[in-house]
Amino acid sequence: MSTIVLLLITGLGLGALYFLIASGLSLIYGLMGVLNFAHGSFLTLGAYAGWELARRLGADNWGTFIASLVLGAIVGAVFAAATEFFLIRKLYERHIEQVLVTVGLALASVALFDGIWGVDPIYVAGPAWLGGTTEILGASVPNNRFILILAAVLILLAIVAFLKYTRFGLIIRAGVENRSMVTALGIDVRRAFTVVFAIGGAAAGFGGVLSASYYGFVSPAIGGSLLIFAFIVTVIGGLGSLAGAAIASALVAVLQQFANFYLGGTGDFVVVLLLAVVLLVRPRGLLGSAVA
Amino acid sequence: MSVKKSASFRSVLAMPAVKWALAALLVGFLAILPMLAFDIPGVFPGPTYTPGTLQLLAFSMLIAALALSYHLIFGVAGLLSFGHALYFAIGVYGLGIALRHFGMELLPAIVVVLVAGLIIAAGVGALSLRVTGISFAMVTLAFAQAGSVLVRKNPGQLTGGDEGLALDTTHIPDFLVGVLQTRNLYWLCLVVLIVVFLITSWFQRSRAGHVVIATRENELRIRVLGIRPYFVTLLTFVIGGVLATLVGMAYLLLQSNATEKLVSADFTLTLLVIVVLGGVGYRWGAVIGGVVYTLLDQRLTAFASSDTVGSLPDILRIPLSQPLFILGTLFILVVLFLPGGLAGVGARLSQGKPSSHPPVEMAKEDRMEVPQ
Numbered sequence: 001m002s003t004i005v006l007l008l009i010t011g012l013g014l015g016a017l018y019f020l021i022a023s024g025l026s027l028i029y030g031l032m033g034v035l036n037f038a039h040g041s042f043l044t045l046g047a048y049a050g051w052e053l054a055r056r057l058g059a060d061n062w063g064t065f066i067a068s069l070v071l072g073a074i075v076g077a078v079f080a081a082a083t084e085f086f087l088i089r090k091l092y093e094r095h096i097e098q099v100l101v102t103v104g105l106a107l108a109s110v111a112l113f114d115g116i117w118g119v120d121p122i123y124v125a126g127p128a129w130l131g132g133t134t135e136i137l138g139a140s141v142p143n144n145r146f147i148l149i150l151a152a153v154l155i156l157l158a159i160v161a162f163l164k165y166t167r168f169g170l171i172i173r174a175g176v177e178n179r180s181m182v183t184a185l186g187i188d189v190r191r192a193f194t195v196v197f198a199i200g201g202a203a204a205g206f207g208g209v210l211s212a213s214y215y216g217f218v219s220p221a222i223g224g225s226l227l228i229f230a231f232i233v234t235v236i237g238g239l240g241s242l243a244g245a246a247i248a249s250a251l252v253a254v255l256q257q258f259a260n261f262y263l264g265g266t267g268d269f270v271v272v273l274l275l276a277v278v279l280l281v282r283p284r285g286l287l288g289s290a291v292a
Numbered sequence: 293m294s295v296k297k298s299a300s301f302r303s304v305l306a307m308p309a310v311k312w313a314l315a316a317l318l319v320g321f322l323a324i325l326p327m328l329a330f331d332i333p334g335v336f337p338g339p340t341y342t343p344g345t346l347q348l349l350a351f352s353m354l355i356a357a358l359a360l361s362y363h364l365i366f367g368v369a370g371l372l373s374f375g376h377a378l379y380f381a382i383g384v385y386g387l388g389i390a391l392r393h394f395g396m397e398l399l400p401a402i403v404v405v406l407v408a409g410l411i412i413a414a415g416v417g418a419l420s421l422r423v424t425g426i427s428f429a430m431v432t433l434a435f436a437q438a439g440s441v442l443v444r445k446n447p448g449q450l451t452g453g454d455e456g457l458a459l460d461t462t463h464i465p466d467f468l469v470g471v472l473q474t475r476n477l478y479w480l481c482l483v484v485l486i487v488v489f490l491i492t493s494w495f496q497r498s499r500a501g502h503v504v505i506a507t508r509e510n511e512l513r514i515r516v517l518g519i520r521p522y523f524v525t526l527l528t529f530v531i532g533g534v535l536a537t538l539v540g541m542a543y544l545l546l547q548s549n550a551t552e553k554l555v556s557a558d559f560t561l562t563l564l565v566i567v568v569l570g571g572v573g574y575r576w577g578a579v580i581g582g583v584v585y586t587l588l589d590q591r592l593t594a595f596a597s598s599d600t601v602g603s604l605p606d607i608l609r610i611p612l613s614q615p616l617f618i619l620g621t622l623f624i625l626v627v628l629f630l631p632g633g634l635a636g637v638g639a640r641l642s643q644g645k646p647s648s649h650p651p652v653e654m655a656k657e658d659r660m661e662v663p664q
Contacts, residue, residue, distance in 0.1 A: 035426050037561075090628055096372060099429075100568055100627045103561050108620025115610040115617065228437055228557065235430045265445065272438040276419060279431055283423050 002138035007257045009136070013145030015253030016152030017214060020207030021230035022237065022245040023159060024080075024200020030176040030240025031189075031196050033095050034088060037102040039204055039230070040223025041109040042080050046072035046205025047212045047222060048117055051124050062127050069151075069209045076205020077198040084197035089190065106224070113220035121217035130213055144213045151210055155203055156246055163242075168195050176240055229256075232271055236278050238288025248286060322482055325349070326475040335587060337594075343474040347546070348590055350474070350481035354543050356582030357481075357488040359566045361535035363578040364492055366567055368501065369528040370508035372429045375416070375436030377559040379533035382409045383540020384550045385443065385457060389450050392460035401463075406537055413533025417526050433557060440555040452550075459548040468545055477546050484542045485579070488535050492575060495531060504528045565623045571633030580634050588622075589615055 021039055028036050050068035057064040083105060091097045125131075130147065133140040163169035171192045174182045182189050204223075211226065212218045233252050237244030252271055260267035278285065304310055330340040337344045362376050386405035390396045396404070420431040446453035461469045467476045495501045507514045507521040514521050544550060553559060562585075570581020592615035595601060601612045611617050626633060632640070 029426070033426075035429070087624065087628070095426075097627050097631075099372070099426075100564070101624055103564060104620045104624035104627065106620075107558075107561065107565070108617045108624065111614035111616035111620060112611060115614045224558075228433065231430055232434055235427060239426065268441045269438055272434045275431065275434050279423050279427060280419070283427060 003261070005137045006139040006141055007261055008254060009139070009141045009145050009149075011254030011257035012250055013148040013214065013253075014257065015250040016148040017207055017211050017226060018230050018233045018253055019152045019246055019249035020155060020203045020210070021226055022233040022249055023155070023242055024203045025230055026234045026237065026240055026242060026245040027159075027172070027176075027196050028200050029234065031172060031179070032088070032098075032193055034098045034102070035095075035231075036200070037099065037227070038083055038105040038109065039102075039200065040225075040227035041106050041113075042076040042083075042201045042204040042223070043208040043211065043226060044110070044113055044218075044220060044223035045079050046076040046208030047218045048113065048208075049075040049205070050209035051122060051212060051218050054124065054126075060125060060127055065127050065130075069206055072209035073202040073206040076208065077202035080201020080204070081194050081198040083201075084194050088197070089193070092190075110220050110224065117218075117220065119220060121219040123217045124212045126213050144210075148210050148214060151206065152246075152249075155206065156242070159199065159203070159242060162199070168192060172196055229253075229271065232275050236275055236285055238285030241285070241287040244285055244287030319482070319486060323479065326478055335591065341475075343471045346474045346478045348587070350478040350546055352583045352586035353481045353485045354539055354546065355566065355586045356579040357485040357542075358536055358539045359563060359570065359578040359582040360485075360488050360492050360575065361532045361539060362563045362567055363572075363575060364495065364535070365529055365532040366564070367573045367578070368496060368508070369504045369525055369532075371421075371525070371529065372425075373432040373529075374429050374557060374560050374564075375432030375434075375439075376532070376536060376563055377555055377557070378416070378436040378439045379409055379413055379536035380540040380543070380559070381439060381443065381550075381555040382412060383537035383542075384544045384554055385451055385540075386537070387541045387544050388457040388459060388550045391463055392457065393450060395463070397463050398465070402541055405541060406534060409534050409537030409540075410530060413530045413537075414526070417529035417533070421522060421526055421529065433560075436555070436557060436560060440552065440557070443552050443555045451552075454552060456549055456551040458550075459544055461548075464545070481542055481546060484539060488539065489575065489579070491531070491535060495528070496575070500524050500527055565619065569623060569626055569633055571635030571637075571639075574633070574635035574639070576638075577633050577635030584634065585619070589619065592618055 021043060024042075025036055025039055028034055028039075050072040053068045053071050054064050057067065083102070087101045087105065088098055091101060126144070130144045132143050134143055134146070135141075163173055171182060171187055171189065172195070175189050175192055179189055207226075208218075208223070211222060215222065229252065233248045234245055236252060237246070237248030252274065255274065256267035256271050258267075259270040263270065325340050326346055328340055331338065337348065339345065340349070358380055361379075362373075365371050365373050365376065383405060386408050387401055390401035390404055391398070394401075416432070416435050420428055420435070423431060443451045444453055451457055467473055468480065496505070503514065503519055503521065503524045504527075507525060511521055540554075543554075566581040566585045567578050568581075569585060570579070571577030596613040596615055601609055604612065630637060
């Protein structure tokens with residue numbers, strides 16, 4: 001029982017990380033049809049920004065932790081908005097070239113991170129409570145899992161509220177449904193593109209600081225390795241669907257944890273298998289709208 | 293007058309016989325290169341007869357051949373596959389495992405690995421071609437990722453995990469083993485490149501090739517004509533995969549070592565970079581892209597560790613010391629400003645007008661909005 005609880009909560013914690021990346025990916029794809037390979041770099045840069053701040057202010061208090069989360073989100077948002085503005089916008093409506101540009105950016109930025117911070121992982125500390133554990137039904141669950149889950153839920157609620165109750169949110173939702181109609185109504189959807197990128201980047205940068213806490217280190221490869229699973233999550237959940245991304249994140253990560261424990265470390269295979277099954281049975285994903 | 297003259301010169305160049313003669317000349321030159329003392333400082337590490345330079349040239353020819361096999365899938369069929377490294381890795385690891393753990397002779401091992409590549413490519417292709425566009429990219433990426441995990445997990449000590457798998461030379465003929473025999477390996481790689489190039493050319497001109505190209509341009513039309521594009525597209529995918537397996541085996545013989553990097557998603561991305569750099573849709577583009585990329589990568593690595601770079605202030609030194617940063621930036625610039633890649637520039641310069649077979653029309657998503 002205690003093992004199951006531990007696996008479940010750890011899985012949800014990992015799922016929270018997947019969601020923080022996948023939410024942005026899914027929104028960006030839904031609105032613009034861009035598969036963003038540079039999304040992992042937004043996360044990595046956010047993680048390094050958080051670490052740099054924590055190193056300067058002293059890592060072991062809550063104020064610093066929250067400040068580094070905020071800084072990570074801002075850095076991610078700025079990086080993402082700049083990417084959209086300088087690279088993606090020029091290739092409007094040319095989807096494969098947009099993917100290629102983000103591939104180039106991912107390669108270049110990871111190389112740059114290698115150059116600046118080195119290839120080796122940098123170990124990070126946080127508030128003492130985060131490193132401790134809490135007993136739940138006999139399982140010692142590391143505390144940072146709770147923060148991850150809480151943060152992902154808050155971000156999900158924030159994005160949903162933004163989409164539901166603001167004017168930009170309305171334009172974005174309408175754009176996902178039918179972009180040409182929104183344009184025909186005289187609304188400049190392109191401004192919404194930058195906003196969506198910024199939101200996705202903020203979630204990724206925020207997730208970067210949290211992932212440093214989850215893994216206990218930052219390394220240039222951290223974003224890329226999470227990104228592949230975020231892609232899988234996005235496809236399983238249905239490209240463009242935020243709720244689908246949330247459900248698929250939890251599902252994929254929990255399944256991965258259980259398979260890793262009970263089926264001899266086969267978590268990654270099970271996830272790929274799940275993806276294959278979903279695509280065969282339901283190619284548009286769990287909650288995806290009409291087939292592309 | 294001069295315009296007329298150069299126009300007739302161009303039409304002579306476009307004649308098939310002249311093309312073949314030029315190609316034969318180039319191949320002949322490459323074949324006797326190991327006998328010559330040809331030195332381009334800054335590009336080659338030494339004269340062309342030295343093993344170091346031959347190794348680099350052979351390596352770049354293999355990457356060019358691999359890029360050609362990817363060209364078949366991405367450039368000809370218009371399928372954005374993110375899992376092409378998997379088939380290359382099947383060649384590298386398959387041959388390594390067959391030689392080391394099953395003690396097979398070289399020729400039977402090659403046949404077995406080719407068949408394995410064929411079966412896996414057919415299986416993965418049959419599955420992933422059920423979806424199109426971005427989903428196809430994701431599925432191929434996921435399968436390649438599964439392969440990468442498999443290699444790293446090192447089941448039954450077969451793949452060597454992080455340490456890699458060294459070539460077992462017991463069953464390999466002596467003339468292909470050792471630094472002194474680099475010349476023979478160079479010729480072997482040249483042959484592989486030529487074979488891959490000929491198969492690619494032949495396929496593009498075959499009936500199946502025409503159907504695939506037409507499917508890329510307008511799938512609905514092909515269906516209306518009564519052709520089912522699925523099997524022809526699958527055939528293209530499988531041929532691309534098997535060619536990659538072939539190149540992988542030559543890679544193992546040349547480098548004598550298999551590392552897990554070859555299975556990673558990054559390696560497929562590198563192939564994508566090469567094909568786009570060379571020019572999507574051009575066979576020569578893939579070859580030129582492969583050679584240019586390999587030489588650039590090699591020289592930039594040497595440049596990065598040079599004193600010139602080391603003495604620069606941090607803000608210049610850090611970006612310049614990362615070859616991938618420079619290559620990635622170059623790639624972005626090519627995508628933004630040179631849509632036809634290097635071959636596109638060449639075609640525009642030599643013809644003064646857009647080429648007769650233009651780069652792939654890449655907006656696959658747009659076509660899929662056609663109501664079914």
